[in-house]
Amino acid sequence: MEFVFFLSAAVKAGTCLLYATLGEIISEKVGHLNLGVEGMMQMGAVIGFIAGFTFGNPLAAVLCAALAGAAGALIYALLTVSFKANQTVTGLTLSIFGVGFAAFFGKTFVGKKVPEAITTFFQPIKxxxxxxIPFIGDIFFNQSVYVYFSYILVIAIYLYLYKTKWGLNTRMIGENPVAADASGIPVDKYKYFNIVLCGALCGLGGAFLSLVYISVYPVNVVSGRGWIAVCLVIFAMWNPGKAMLGAYFFGALDIASFWLQKYNLPVSIYLFTALPYLATVFVLLFTSMRKINNKKEPAWLGKNYFKEDR
Amino acid sequence: MIHIVKKEVSKTRDKILIRVGAVLAALVLSSIIVAFAGANPIELYIGIFQGCFGSIHRFGATIEKMVPLLVLSLGVMVAFKMQFWNIGAEGQFLMGAVGATLVVRLLPNLPLPIMLLCMALLAFIFGAIWLMIPAFFKARFGTNETLFTLMLNYIALTFVTALQYDFWKDPAANGMPKIANLPGNALLPSISGFNLSILFTVIIVLVMYFFMNKSKIGFEIAVLGESENTARYIGINITKTVIIAAMVSGGLCGLVGMFQISGVSGALSIEITGGLGFTAIIVAWLSGLKVPFVVMNSFFFAILLQGASYIQTAFQIPGSVAEMVQAIVLFFILGSEFILQYRITSDKKKREVA
Structure with missing residues (x-):
């Protein structure tokens, strides 16, 4: 029973990562490495909490969080897609901005509790x-609505990327924007759409932390989880289904130190902290050494596309 | 139809005007946010200025903030010149500090000059190795270095956390998770508030200027960055060039680790980097990967950093405001690059030119 508890908690801990990772996958699929995940999650977390605290309405809170993340992504999209700015630099700047933004606007809310109405709404529902279903039911289907919505998103994003014309176009742009452009696909429009959607999902991931995962608003609610989400995209090899498994695995690692202490297990907690990054490096090396092309990053990842260079 | 066309070259005067314009626009926007926070923006900017130049001590603090940023940016620049996206400066910085601390722990009784030399050497080697690993895989297997170096930052950070909280924890610190302070023979001597790392930094800047602009390897790095095919065609050994550039890039970032613990913080800890490794990437990029501009921009960012810590204490304005202002300035400069590199024309004009 304890083990089921642990896995259920791992799913909960992994959900914020899952939202952000799904977002980053669709951004990277269109060729844009957005290192601003941490920043967009921070913006979503703080705006989500403020909106929830002010309106007391869970849906308003979630909507505002998604909009905040999307707004951050829009700055990134404007600079990298329209103004051709370097993606790495712009993404890092967005992260700096988001962290500052959250610290500044969240300052007066530190120590405040999530309103009753919201906590009730996001309570686990069996x-x-x-x-x-034995085990499975307790682990996956006795969770918050917020978690259930992420299940739907995994399926929706899988269908979007692999079963629709839009998804095909998106992937084509990420692999070869020159060819995509030549075949008449509006490259910039697709890029904007995917990047902004990524921002909204990152915002939702951040708000999961500030509205569901914690009960009292802390100084730094996201605290580096955005970077773990960036890892997770590679670990999942740009695949939404694997992202789900990976998110719960990384979620388990996130809470592992607590459980290790509880049972006095003689394993270094540092190993658990480093494991997401070590595992990601392993996947990165493995895929590049074996030249598994359909599991590698999109060919134009990180490179901007300039039409007139064609 | 509107077309966006690459400009050949911009005039230096235009470059300066547009950048200054971008910074001013950013400051106007930042002022609005500051006013929203209930502070007087003009007073704040005066505060930042006073915090940086108000006294010899404060000016010293500004330079102290500039040194690590400048050397890190130079390191990052070398790799970027080769189109090798080293975003692992943060990790190389930490590993360099680990290397320097290791010397002190193994040979605590060395005389000061030899001690400092060994610390610097090992810091350089540790930082270099931390970048040569991804560089090797990039050259051999085409492994994505942006993602690899990013991961290595966090692996280094966890490693230092383990050292600080466990393996190298100071038993004399009453259970406080900290690594013992360096002994006197491992500290950089300082003259009236300015420590010796400033002198070394001046030397590094000069050496790097010649390395990048006058040396054969600097030329090879630049060619390789422009086009791998050209590099291969003129007979440059690509693997060797990549590894050497990575060694210099990572090594410089590692060296900063030694400067920081030996000259500023006095001990290794997870806080020594303060995110400077990431700021350095931005500085290097905004400087167009040119040494003189790296120096100039490092100074500008040092002013923002020092000004931020000053207004925090003097005006009780949270330091996060400075972070936001910094990011807004960057957004505007990144956007203004577009005006410098491209121009917008209509079909009609294009035909006339043709």
């Missing part, structure tokens, strides 16, 4: 039928 689903009928699915929730009765």
């Amino acid at each position: 689903l009928p039928f699915l929730g009765d």
Whole structure:
């Protein structure tokens, strides 16, 4: 039973990562490495909390969080897509901005509790039928609505990327924007759409932390999870389904130190902290050494596309 | 139809005007945010100025903030010149500090000059190795170095955390998780508030200027950055060039680790970098990968950093405001680069030119 508890907690801890990772996947699929994930999550987390605290309405809070993340992404999109600015530098700047933004606007809310109405709304709900499956039901189907929505998103984003014309175009732009442009795909429009959607998802990931995961607003609620999400994209090899598994694995590592202490297990907690990064490096090396092309990063990842260079 | 066309070259005067314009626009926007926070923006900017230049001590603090940023930016610049996206300066910085601390722990009784020399050497080697690993995989297997170096930052950070909280924890610190302060023979001597790392930095700047602009390897790095095919065609050994550039780039970032613990913080800890490794990437990029501009921009960012810490204490304005102002300035400069590099024309004009 304890183990089921642990896994259920791992799913919860991994959900914020899952939102951000799904977002970053669709951004990277269109060729844009956005290192501003941490910043956009921070913006979503703080705006989500402020909106929730002010309006007391869970849906308003979530919507504002998504908009805040999307606004951050829009700055990034404007600079990298329209103004051809360097993606790495712009992304890092966005992270600096988001961290400062959250620290500044969240300052007066530190120590405040999430309103009752929101906590109640996001309480774990046991689903009928699915929730009765032994083990699986307790782990996956006795969770918050926020977690259930992420399940739907995984499927939706998988369908979007691999089963629709838009997804095909998106992937084509990430692999070869020259060819995509030549075949009449509006490259910039696709880029804007994917990048801004990525921002909204990162915002949702951040707000999951500030509205569901914690009960009292801390000084730094995201505290580096955005970077873990960037790792997770590679670890999942740009695949939404694997991102889900990876998110729960990294989520488990996130809470592992607490459980290790609880049971006095003789394992270094530093190993657990470093494991997401070590595992990611391993995946990165493995895929590049074996030249597995369909599991590698999009060919134009990080490079801007300039039409007139064609 | 509107077209965006690459400009050949911009005049230096235009470059300066547009950048200054971008900074001013950013400051106007920042002023609005500051006013929103309930402070007087004009007073704040005067505060930043006073915090940086108000006294010899404050000016010393500004230079102290500039030194690590400048050397890190120079390091990052070398790799960027080769189109090798080293965003692992943060990790190389930390590993360099680990290397320097290791010398002190193994040979605590060396005389000061030899001690400093060994610390600097090992810091350089540790930083260099931390970048040569991804460089090797990039050259051999084409492994994405942006992602690899990013991961290595966090691996280094966890490593230093483990050292600080466990393996190298100072038993004399009453349970406080800290690494013991360096002994006197491992500290950079300072003259009236300015420590010796400033002198070394001046030397590094000069050496790097010649390395990048006058040396054969500097030329090879630049060619390789422009086009790998050209480099291969004129007979440059690509693997060797990549590894050497990575060694210099990572080594310089590692050296900063030694400067920082030996000249500023006095001990290795997870806080020594203060995110400077990331700021350095931005500085190097905004400087167009040119040494004189790296020096200029490092100074500008040092003013922002020092000004931020001053207004925090003097005006009780949270330091996060400075972070935001810094980011807004960067956004504007990044945007203004577009005006410098491209121009917008209509079809009609283009035909006339043709």
